Amino acid sequence: MNVLVLNCGSSSLKFQIIETDLDLIEKNADKQKAKGLIERIGSQSLVTLQADGKSANKQAVPLRDHRTALDHVTKWIISHDAQIPGIASLGDIHAVGHRVVHGAEKFTKSVIIGDDVIKGIEDCIDLAPLHNPANLKGIYAARELFGSAVPQVAVFDTSFHSTMPETSYLYAIPYQLYRRHKIRRYGFHGTSHRYVAYRYRELTKKKHEETNVITLHLGNGCSACAIKNGKSFDTSMGLTPLEGLVMGTRGGDIDPSVIEFLMHKEAMSMSDIDAVLNKQSGLLGLSGLTNDMRDLLDEEREHNDRRATLAICIFAHRVKKYIGAYLAEMNGAEAIIFTGGIGENSPTVRQRVLADLDWLGIEIDENANVGMISGKEGEISKPGSRVKSYVIPTNEELLIARDTVRCVKDVPRRW
């Protein structure tokens, strides 16, 4: 089956075409055929389209909305320009898989999208006012374009974490607030944590229920996950993606009293404060320079910038704190796995996160760490390290495509 995987943001549309099927999943032989990104939908959009094995085609095109953007993408997919093997018309796209950020307690696994599912995703908008409406735009557009003959599947960022116990997901606020409004921790990046745990099992031949690892998704958004007996046991993001680790522009954990303090001292409104915590904090807020880790590392190396160093150190310190907490919660783990743009590409950050943890049995192999080539997966711990460390590039799109196939064929996934 050719699956179109869509990940829609408020003004962006990311896609991949992946050929997969039950036997291809079994053989791990799925094939990415094309990918692309449209940014700045609603004005002069930046369009990047790339068929497998060919160079990327970049253009500026005025695209009014997500529906027009999807039209543009699908016209290219079936065009002579793209020449994607096995795809000559829209009929060669057999299913569409959508990334949906928030599924709350309603969606604990991926589902075929019908009217009831759309209503359910709409009901979760309160919990993800920025993300779910954008995801829905992609769903509405694809339904309109492909019609009901092409099945569509929603894969939720939250669903992997639905196995968390109450002790992990409840906030210690009056219990009736959870009952009344479902205020609790949900966690995000679930598809990424699930993917790297799966790859770890493939690499180590571990059984699902024997997998006890800590996965660290360190990108522009960052989260840690304690995976116990193969299931999410705890994760650092909460009701929204704001909680937990230091991120590009989000500060992660803070004392909630800071909010009232800011209201008085800086005469800020709630929406001003929301913008500070979501868009002006984290690496950007600490450094005063950028939310981009690569640029901060350059600043540190080339200019010895004190605030760049401070931002990187606080970032690593927070990750370390979560590793310690999760090792205690899980009564130990067998491996720590890095993924995401920073986790996959920065030996310096990995080194700072894992430095001085030898007492806990975590020893990083400097040569293996520095020698880990971007895009490759493998171990970076010393041979005798009691807790192993790995780098595993994430591939959320692949899992979305696989879940789509399983839902369409009505085959429950094993993990």
Ligand code: AMP
């Ligand atoms: P993501 O959101 O997963 O795409 O990750 C984006 C983050 O990864 C940004 O902070 C980038 O600066 C960072 N990143 C990408 N490549 C590198 C690299 N080689 N070294 C350090 N950080 C990197």
